[in-house]
Amino acid sequence: MAAPLAAAGSGVSKAKSLSRRIDATDTPVIDFTRRVMATRKDAMSLAQGIVYWGPPPVALERLSARMASEPAAVSGYAPNEGLPALRAALRHKLAHSNKLPSAFLNALLALCDVEDRVVLFLPYYFDHLMAMQMTGSADRVVLGECDPATMRPSLEWLKAELAGPQPPKMVVVVNPCNPTGVLLSRDELEGISAACAAAGCWLLLDNTYEDFIFAEANRSLLRSALAPLEPHVVGGEGAIYLWARLPPGCEDDRAVVEWLVAQAGVCVIPGSACGMPGHIRCSYGNLSPDKFPTAVERLRAGIAHLAQHGMTHMGAPPPPPQQQQAAS
Numbered sequence: 392m393a394a395p396l397a398a399a400g401s402g403v404s405k406a407k408s409l410s411r412r413i414d415a416t417d418t419p420v421i422d423f424t425r426r427v428m429a430t431r432k433d434a435m436s437l438a439q440g441i442v443y444w445g446p447p448p449v450a451l452e453r454l455s456a457r458m459a460s461e462p463a464a465v466s467g468y469a470p471n472e473g474l475p476a477l478r479a480a481l482r483h484k485l486a487h488s489n490k491l492p493s494a495f496l497n498a499l500l501a502l503c504d505v506e507d508r509v510v511l512f513l514p515y516y517f518d519h520l521m522a523m524q525m526t527g528s529a530d531r532v533v534l535g536e537c538d539p540a541t542m543r544p545s546l547e548w549l550k551a552e553l554a555g556p557q558p559p560k561m562v563v564v565v566n567p568c569n570p571t572g573v574l575l576s577r578d579e580l581e582g583i584s585a586a587c588a589a590a591g592c593w594l595l596l597d598n599t600y601e602d603f604i605f606a607e608a609n610r611s612l613l614r615s616a617l618a619p620l621e622p623h624v625v626g627g628e629g630a631i632y633l634w635a636r637l638p639p640g641c642e643d644d645r646a647v648v649e650w651l652v653a654q655a656g657v658c659v660i661p662g663s664a665c666g667m668p669g670h671i672r673c674s675y676g677n678l679s680p681d682k683f684p685t686a687v688e689r690l691r692a693g694i695a696h697l698a699q700h701g702m703t704h705m706g707a708p709p710p711p712p713q714q715q716q717a718a719s
Contacts, residue, residue, distance in 0.1 A: 415524055434656050442677060507531060562583070562593070566629070568630060574630075580596070616687045620694060647697070
C-alpha cells in the first residue's frame with residue numbers, strides 16, 4: 392500500500408535531485424562571466440558570442456504587420472508539424488547550408504549511442520561538450536589534436552584515430568571555429584570529410600558562423616590589444632573571435648578573467664571552458680561601435696600589465712578615447 396501524502400502544512404518534505412547526467416554537466420561559462428561582471432558596475436564584455444545588432448528591419452515590420460492583421464494566428468496554437476511557410480523557408484535554407492546549432496543535441500541522440508566515441512577538436516565549443524555530458528557520454532569524448540601554432544585540426548591525427556582499434560562514430564568540426572575564430576579552407580574540409588567517409592564515420596559540421604567572415608579592419612583593433620601575447624594569437628578569419636595564449640604564470644585563466652574585470656573593467660571567456668586552460672577567447676561582435684573602442688583600450692591596458700607584471704594591482708582603467716582626446 393502506498394504511503395499517505397504528508398499533510399498540507401506539516402513541514403515534511405524530501406529533497407529533490409536532478410539526474411546524475413545533469414549533475415555531471417558543466418555549468419555554462421556564461422554564468423561564470425555574468426557573476427564576475429556583476430562585481431563591477433562599469434564592466435564591459437568581450438566575452439559572450441552575441442552580436443549587438445538586432446533582426447533585419449524587414450523581419451520586424453512583417454512580424455508587426457502580422458500581429459496587427461492576424462492576432463489570433465500569432466498567439467494561438469500552430470500546427471504540430473510547424474507553420475507551412477516556416478517549414479518551406481527552412482527547407483530552402485537547409486538545401487543550401489546548415490546553421491542550426493541547437494540541432495547538435497538531436498543529431499547526437501539520433502546518430503550515437505552512449506558507448507560511441509565522438510571527436511571534439513581542442514579547443515572545443517563548450518556547448519558541444521555539455522551536450523555529451525547531458526547524454527551521459529562525456530567519458531566517450533575523444534579530444535582531437537590541433538596544430539598548436541594555428542589551432543587547425545590535424546588530419547594526420549584524425550586518420551590515425553579512425554584507423555585505430557576503437558574508431559570514433561562521429562567527428563565534430565566547427566567552421567568558422569568557435570572558440571578560435573579560425574576558418575578552414577575547402578581543401579581542409581574535404582580532407583577531413585574523405586577520411587571520415589573512408590572509415591564509415593559520421594562528420595558533423597557546425598557552420599553556425601558561415602556568414603561571419605570579415606575583412607581585416609573588422610578585427611585589427613581587437614588584435615592590436617592582444618599584441619603582447621603574439622605570436623600566440625589566432626583567429627579573426629571567421630566567426631567573431633580571437634583566441635590567445637596567456638603569459639607564463641597565468642595558467643589559471645578563470646583567475647585572469649576575474650582580475651581583468653576587477654582591474655581593467657573588461658571581461659573575456661576563460662579557455663578552460665573550452666578544454667584549454669591558460670588561454671582566453673575574445674569576442675568582437677557584442678558591443679556597438681561606439682562602446683567597442685573603450686572595451687578594447689581596457690583590454691589593451693590589462694593585457695600589457697599582465698604580460699609585464701602579472702596579476703598585480705594596475706589602478707583605474709583608461710578613460711574612453713574621447714575623454715583622452717579632450718584631456719590632451
